[in-house]
Amino acid sequence: MLTVETLLQAPNLRSLLDETEKAWQDEQRRRHEFWADADEGVKAEFILGEIIYHSPVYGRHWMASTNITRRLLPFVYDNRLGMVGYKKVMVRMTRNDYEPDICFWNDDIASSFGQKQSAFPSPDFIVEILSDSTKDRDYGVKMTDYALHGVREYWIVDVDNEAIEQYLLSGTEFTLAQKLKDGTLAAEAIPGFAIAVKDVFAFGM
Numbered sequence: 683m684l685t686v687e688t689l690l691q692a693p694n695l696r697s698l699l700d701e702t703e704k705a706w707q708d709e710q711r712r713r714h715e716f717w718a719d720a721d722e723g724v725k726a727e728f729i730l731g732e733i734i735y736h737s738p739v740y741g742r743h744w745m746a747s748t749n750i751t752r753r754l755l756p757f758v759y760d761n762r763l764g765m766v767g768y769k770k771v772m773v774r775m776t777r778n779d780y781e782p783d784i785c786f787w788n789d790d791i792a793s794s795f796g797q798k799q800s801a802f803p804s805p806d807f808i809v810e811i812l813s814d815s816t817k818d819r820d821y822g823v824k825m826t827d828y829a830l831h832g833v834r835e836y837w838i839v840d841v842d843n844e845a846i847e848q849y850l851l852s853g854t855e856f857t858l859a860q861k862l863k864d865g866t867l868a869a870e871a872i873p874g875f876a877i878a879v880k881d882v883f884a885f886g887m
Contacts, residue, residue, distance in 0.1 A: 709777075716779070720800075725770055728779040729823060736781075736815070742841045743811050745885045747783050750809060750839075750877065757875050758786060765792035767802065774801040775831045780824065783839075784809035786872055804831040807871040811839040825849070829856045835871035844883040 692698055709731040716728045725736040751768050758766050767773075767785045785805035787795075795802065808828055810820045820838055828836055829851055836849040836856055845863045849856035850870060860867075868876040 713779070717801075720772075722770065725781055727781055729819065730778065734819075742883075742885055743813055746811050746839055746841050746882050747809075749882050749884060751784055753877055753881070754784065754786070754872075754875060758872065761874065762789060763872060764788040764790075764806075765795065767805070772801050773804060775804060775827055778823070778827055780827075782808045783811045804828070804833055806833065807835045807837075807869060808833050809837045809839060811841060825856055830854055835869060837867075837869075839882065841883065844879075846879055846882065 689695065689698065712731060712733075713728050716726075716733055720726070727734045727736075747768065751766070755766050758764060764787045767787070768783065770781055771785065773780045773782060773785065779801070782805070786807040787802070787805050791803060791806075810816070810824065812820055825836065832851070834851045836851075838847045838849070840846070843863070845861055846867055847861045848859045848867060850859045851857075859870075862879045864879055866876050866878050
């Protein structure tokens with residue numbers, strides 16, 4: 683991985699900075715175009731300079747998402763803990779724009795959201811449900827970016843193996859707290875919320 687220290691040792695530092703700035707400006711231009719052309723009916727993300735369009739999900743994907751959301755939503759709102767985002771809620775970070783499967787903001791942050799707001803800050807809690815097309819990003823750039831932007835807790839839901847991995851923020855990186863295929867998973871970033879792992883994968887309900 684290229685570090686600042688490595689960059690500072692490069693004899694061609696000036697030209698590298700110029701090239702980086704040019705690439706950054708070009709990327710930001712494409713990012714503005716992405717926002718200008720955004721379609722509420724199409725799930726898309728802007729990641730590392732590319733627009734990523736998502737194919738329709740398999741039933742097991744949206745069923746797992748629904749099983750978590752239908753338990754999380756009433757818990758958060760009944761206890762006035764904040765707000766839950768799902769489906770097409772755009773989270774804007776320094777370089778990239780994501781639409782997590784499920785996310786949560788505490789009340790201090792959520793109370794500032796406006797009715798016409800279209801981009802939201804980093805959540806406290808994010809759930810991503812794996813698919814063949816998203817797996818590399820969910821474990822790669824998203825995991826890194828979410829941690830760097832202070833997401834306190836990250837769940838990765840593996841519908842193929844019916845398992846959930848819980849990652850907790852430690853500094854600017856995530857640490858795997860546990861991986862469960864049974865039992866109850868309690869969220870640390872959402873006080874009091876817990877869900878039986880089997881209920882997430884109860885696809886016949």
